Amino acid sequence: MATNFRPSPTFKFLALLLTIFQCTTTTLAQAPVPAPSGPTNITKILEKAGQFTTLIRLMKVTQLGDQINTQLNNSNQGMTVFAPTDNAFSSLKPGTLNSLSDQQKVSLLQFHVVPNYLTNSQLQTVSNPLRTQAGDTASDKFPLNVTTSGNQVNVSTGVVDTTVSNSIYTDGSLAVYQLDKVLLPMSMFGPASPAPAPEPEKKKKSGAQDDVPATDDGSVSADASGAVVFGSYLHGLSVGAVAIVTMLCL
Template sequence: MATTFKPFSTLNFLASLLIILQCTTTLAQAPPPGPSGPTNITKILEKAGQFNTLIRLMKVTQMSDQIDTQLNNSNQGMTVFAPTDNAFASLKAGTLNSLSDQQKVSLLQFHVVPTYLTTSQLQTVSNPLRTQAGDTASNKFPLNVTTSGNQVNVSTGVVDTTVSNSIYTDGSLAVYQVDKVLLPMSLFGPPAPAPAPEPLKKKKSGAGDDVPATNDGSASADASDAIAFGSCFSGLFTGTVAFITALYL
C-alpha cells in the first residue's frame, strides 16, 4: 500500500517559525519575579491618587520617612487616616500656613495610629483612640471612633467625618480615606478659660510702720505718755520764761 505524503507549505513553516521566535524573545525579556519591596506610604498614596497635599506635607515634615522606618523595622503595624485633596481644600484659607513646623508634625501624627486596625477592629476599639500625637485628654488629642451599621465615624471634638474607603491593607499597614482633615482640639479647639484671679491678701504690718501694733497696746500707751510729757515740758518752759521777764521789768 502506497503512503501519500502531504507537502508542508512554505507559508505554514514560516508562520510556525515566527511563533517560536516570538515566544523565545518574550521569555528572554521577561524579568524573573523579584521579592516585594519595603512598604512605602508615599507610593501607596500616589497610586491611590487624590492625596497630593497629604504627600507634600508628609515629605516636608519627614513623616513619610518615619512611617516607612517604623513599618519596616517593627511588627507593631500602623493605621493611617488619609484626608483627600478636597478635604484640605475645604479648610479655611491660610490654615496650614498658620501652623508652625512642629504643629504640622502634630497634625499629621494625629492621623496615624501606631497599631494595625482592620475595619472590623475599628468597630470595637476603645475610645479615645491613641494616635502618635500622644495625649488623649479632652483638650489635647482625643480621637473617637464609633460605628453605625457598617459606617465608621471619626470625631476629634472639632470635626466629624466618616471612613469613606479602604485604600490599602497588607496585614501591617492599613490606610483609610477620610473626607475631612482631622483637626485636634489642641490646635483648633477653643482656647482654655483663663484661671480665676487669686483673692487679695491682707497687708501685714511691716518694720517701717511709724507705730508698730502690739497685742497688749503698749506701743499706744508709750506714745500717749510721750505726748503728755512733751506738753508738760512746754508749759513749764513757758512759765519760767515769763517769771524771769517779770523780775527784770
C-alpha cells in the same frame, strides 16, 4: 463512495497532547503578573490612589512619610493611616496650614497615624480614646474617638466629626483609610482657655481714716487726704480764736 476514517491510537494521543498544550498556554497567559517585591512605601501608595497631593507634600516636608516606612519595614506591629483627601485640606479655613509651626504640622500628621494595624472590623470594636502617634489622649490634647453605625465608621476629635469613606490599602501590616475631613486635634484647634477670674476687691485700711475712700492699693486718695488735713486746720483756727476772745474779756 464515502470512506469511514478511523483515527489511529497514535493520532488520538497526539491530538490529546495538542489540546493539553493549548489549554496550558491559555491559562498561563491569563495569570496576573506578580507585584514587584520591595519595602512598603506610604507615599507611593497614596500617589497610586490619587487625590492625596497635599498629604503627600506634608509627609515629605515633615519627613513623617520616611518615619512611617521605617517603622513598617522594621517592626511587626503594623500601622493604620487616616488619609484626608485634597478636598479635605481645601475645606480648611484659608491660611490654616501656614499658621502652624513645623512642630505643629508634625503633630497634626501624627494625629492621623495609629501605631498598630486595624482592620475595618477592628475599628468597630476599639477602645476609646484611640491612641495615635501624636501621644496624649487627654480630652484637651489629642483625643480620637471611633464609633460605628451599622458598617459605617465615624471618627471624632472633639473639633471635627467625619466618616471613613473608603479603604484605600491593606496588606496585613498597613491599613490606609480615606477621610473627607482633616482631623483637627483639641490642643491646636479647640476653644480658647477661659480668661482668669478677676481678683477680689481689696479691703480698706483700718484706723482713723476708715471713712476715707481708699485707692486700689489701699492708700488714701489724694482728694480725701487733703480734705482731712484742711478740716483739721480749720478746727485749730476755731480753738485759737475762742482762746483770744476769752482773754480779752477777763
